[in-house]
Amino acid sequence: MTAVEAAQGKVSSVRRTAKPSPTQDRKSRGGGALSALAWFIALVFVTPVVWMILTSFHSEPDAATNPPSILAPLTLDGYRNVFGATTGASAWPPLINSLTASVVSTVIVLLLAVPAAYALSIRPVKKWQDVMFFFLSTKMLPAVAGLIPIYLFARQIGALDNISFLVVLYTSMNLPIAVWMLRSFLAELPFEIVEAAQLDGCRLPRMLRSVIIPMATPGIAATALICFIFSWNELLFAKALTGPIAQTAPVFLTSFVTSQGLFLAKVCAASVVVSLPVLIAGFAAQDKLVQGLSLGAVK
Amino acid sequence: MTAVQDAPETVHPAAHAPAISRAEGWRRRAPLMPALIFLIIVTQLPFAATLVLSFLRYEALRPDERGFAGLDNFKAVLTQDALRSSIFTTITLTVTVVLVSLLLGLGIALLLDRSFRGRGIVRTLMITPFLIVPVAAALVWKHAIFNPSYGLLNGTLTWVWSLFGSNDPPQIEWITSGPLLAVEASLIWQWTPFMMLIILAGLQGRPLDVIEAAKMDGANAWQIFRYMTFPHLRKYLELATVLGSIYIVQNFDAVFTITSGGLGTANLPYTIFQLVFLKQDYGQASAAGVVVVLGTIIIATFALRVVSSLFEEENAR
Numbered sequence: 001m002t003a004v005e006a007a008q009g010k011v012s013s014v015r016r017t018a019k020p021s022p023t024q025d026r027k028s029r030g031g032g033a034l035s036a037l038a039w040f041i042a043l044v045f046v047t048p049v050v051w052m053i054l055t056s057f058h059s060e061p062d063a064a065t066n067p068p069s070i071l072a073p074l075t076l077d078g079y080r081n082v083f084g085a086t087t088g089a090s091a092w093p094p095l096i097n098s099l100t101a102s103v104v105s106t107v108i109v110l111l112l113a114v115p116a117a118y119a120l121s122i123r124p125v126k127k128w129q130d131v132m133f134f135f136l137s138t139k140m141l142p143a144v145a146g147l148i149p150i151y152l153f154a155r156q157i158g159a160l161d162n163i164s165f166l167v168v169l170y171t172s173m174n175l176p177i178a179v180w181m182l183r184s185f186l187a188e189l190p191f192e193i194v195e196a197a198q199l200d201g202c203r204l205p206r207m208l209r210s211v212i213i214p215m216a217t218p219g220i221a222a223t224a225l226i227c228f229i230f231s232w233n234e235l236l237f238a239k240a241l242t243g244p245i246a247q248t249a250p251v252f253l254t255s256f257v258t259s260q261g262l263f264l265a266k267v268c269a270a271s272v273v274v275s276l277p278v279l280i281a282g283f284a285a286q287d288k289l290v291q292g293l294s295l296g297a298v299k
Numbered sequence: 300m301t302a303v304q305d306a307p308e309t310v311h312p313a314a315h316a317p318a319i320s321r322a323e324g325w326r327r328r329a330p331l332m333p334a335l336i337f338l339i340i341v342t343q344l345p346f347a348a349t350l351v352l353s354f355l356r357y358e359a360l361r362p363d364e365r366g367f368a369g370l371d372n373f374k375a376v377l378t379q380d381a382l383r384s385s386i387f388t389t390i391t392l393t394v395t396v397v398l399v400s401l402l403l404g405l406g407i408a409l410l411l412d413r414s415f416r417g418r419g420i421v422r423t424l425m426i427t428p429f430l431i432v433p434v435a436a437a438l439v440w441k442h443a444i445f446n447p448s449y450g451l452l453n454g455t456l457t458w459v460w461s462l463f464g465s466n467d468p469p470q471i472e473w474i475t476s477g478p479l480l481a482v483e484a485s486l487i488w489q490w491t492p493f494m495m496l497i498i499l500a501g502l503q504g505r506p507l508d509v510i511e512a513a514k515m516d517g518a519n520a521w522q523i524f525r526y527m528t529f530p531h532l533r534k535y536l537e538l539a540t541v542l543g544s545i546y547i548v549q550n551f552d553a554v555f556t557i558t559s560g561g562l563g564t565a566n567l568p569y570t571i572f573q574l575v576f577l578k579q580d581y582g583q584a585s586a587a588g589v590v591v592v593l594g595t596i597i598i599a600t601f602a603l604r605v606v607s608s609l610f611e612e613e614n615a616r
Binding site for chain 1: 328335424426432448454461492501545552
């Protein structure tokens, strides 16, 4: 911001606050009530999350009281139990499986989707719009309908309980999203630079590496985060295709579905641990979240 | 996009189209091919296989009875009570969750589309439910919120009643008294932020000068919403509806976790999962899968139309 702009901003803000007309006054009072309402709703929506975090730091007896003991002393026991301090399996293997599946599939998605998005925006193929909608239509078909042959095939080739099989599935699940997102990012790149590189005889691999990817880094990063979140969250295929060795973090969580006895703090701690990567990735990609969730349709 | 698409055409309108030689066409297609081929193999083949399986008698537990089943599997899906009711459960669940979270999302987006103190924080807090892993969210709702003896809801009732000196607070069996409602509540909680984000993006793309002019002319808040904001938002509401429907029709996590498909909450994805892994009737499961696909095609056709209209609009800018 230049000094002149800053000064102008200051002048206009002074002008705005200097003389509150009666109508503005009334509006701001109604506005105060609406703002309070917005705050109230946000707090209601965030309460389960706060409750989950608070409970995860309580001891098991304090976690399961009625009425709730909000001010009970805090402890890390829940987290110690999640990582196998007392009984049961540690959360580390499933977390590492999830990390492998999500990161590897995201990398493959980008390797496939960046060139594809290039061929759909910068030097578009004929009928590129039809190709875009083919990609989208694969996302609309419910994954569960493909589950049976995929399961039977995995069993046939001995790929059950194998994380690389999940990687392939997660790649196909996220590829359409990535192509749509990346196309909208690449389409915004300044055409002159791309054209100049083309005139200099820049071939595709170098074009992608030294022109497109550096310019589109923020978009590619946002795409990667969205793909990571979707892979990390996936339950159905992971539940159907993995066993004790390759189980992912969401599958690990399902072991708490029918728990009995004192286990609430441990459940909450496990939920916090498993959700933490998604929360971090989600807040990091906050600005691009809408674009990703709407498959690039909304900017 | 406009620049990329139109630039060559406006320079050489006639020369451009035939100028793409066959070799150039393939050079353009080459970077697209790996992604396209991969996606066709991994997503289209299984659906074709599902279609074939749905006409077969194929139960793992009865290996000697395999063969062509004709339409028997479909007949079973559409006539057996458990399977038929899972179709209705899917519809009820999807419609309720989408409608309620859409309305809540619209209301909250309108509240957030004004500047006030802490607006950024409120927006961030609102997004948080969507960033909890779905299984984790369902577990927390099941155990920490709905649990009748120590869940947050009954705990709060006990606390409020004790404020008035009562030792006899109502304690509700939340999940058993309203199993589908319990599932819906947790899903609405997770999906309202999604709806809100898309609607908020739509609100922020409104032509503000026109609205300012309408205010000058004495239009009231309702008139502005009814005649200016709502028509502009329509496409975004449609988009939020169809995308939400596509995701919620496929929901498995919440049903599996909160009720394990019991008490009449089994939707089609859960039922298919059960058919595959408990009954091991692959033929019937495939027929149920085909029914889901047919149902989604109706939503998807509508979805593709909505997305393509928004897509054209963005490209025209």
